[in-house]
């Protein structure tokens with residue numbers, strides 16, 4: 001049985017049982033019809049995924065894992081902030097006429113900074129440190145650049161990764177300030193699990209633990225019946241994950257480098273409205 005499903009069920013059940021509604025407050029997100037998108041939320045959720053044990057793809061509904069990988073490579077490899085470089089349309093609602101989402105995500109990872117060994121962007125610095133200073137406690141990235149927030153269409157949600165090598169295992173903490181449980185929880189978990197596998201492989205390590213720390217973990221009001229239906233389902237076993245072992249350069253990965261086998265999931269016919 002997929003552990004990712006169990007963690008998902010526990011997190012949603014906790015929000016529905018103990019969560020606090022923001023209905024009495026004025027909130028930023030809107031539904032397509034203009035009405036406020038309220039949530040019920042819990043603070044400070046921590047979910048741990050052992051990537052040696054299983055690939056954390058949920059089975060309670062289908063996660064479009066290939067789109068997750070495409071978005072991951074758009075941010076971490078292409079370092080793009082333009083939706084025209086992304087295969088899917090998930091970011092279109094936040095893009096301007098030129099396709100830009102502003103100085104967010106990929107744009108931040110592409111900025112170069114000075115280090116004793118020369119100039120690196122955040123991704124190249126992580127790759128350098130994993131190879132040359134794996135014992136370092138300073139291997140992290142952050143997209144939360146206050147100087148540029150006013151030029152971002154949406155402030156980064158999954159905003160920081162902290163990497164940690166113990167033995168030959170690469171562990172990571174994903175820090176997320178805000179999480180829409182139905183639309184993107186498993187989406188975010190899957191893409192950062194793939195990132196840990198990719199970085200481990202090109203650094204001569206194996207993927208260890210992914211610790212997902214979520215500050216505001218919420219379910220939107222219009223998602224509640226859909227989540228309740230999912231909580232009734234029995235999870236299937238987790239699928240198998242395979243990353244093309246021939247790839248040794250992070251920039252050589254493509255969506256085709258990732259294979260998922262025996263992915264069984266429950267049908268989910270409803271369209272998920274996304275709060276803008």
Ligand SMILES: Nc1nc(=O)c2c([nH]1)NC[C@@H]1CN(c3ccc(C(=O)N[C@@H](CCC(=O)O)C(=O)O)cc3)CN21
Nearest residue numbers: 029064067088090091154180183184187272274275276
């Ligand atoms: N309210 C909100 N929730 C989010 O999860 C979210 C935002 N806003 N804004 C920025 C990005 C965009 N994200 C999105 C937006 C849409 C889908 C989505 O439509 N997913 C569908 C199918 C995707 C596909 O066909 O590839 C799904 O069924 O999961 C996923 C992530 C995640 N983020």
Ligand SMILES: O=c1ccn([C@H]2C[C@H](O)[C@@H](COP(=O)(O)O)O2)c(=O)[nH]1
Nearest residue numbers: 028155157158178179180184185188
């Ligand atoms: O990767 C992502 C991107 C966005 N989200 C969700 C979390 C919130 O529901 C909205 C962002 O609204 P804020 O008011 O800026 O918090 O998008 C996500 O879960 N994962």
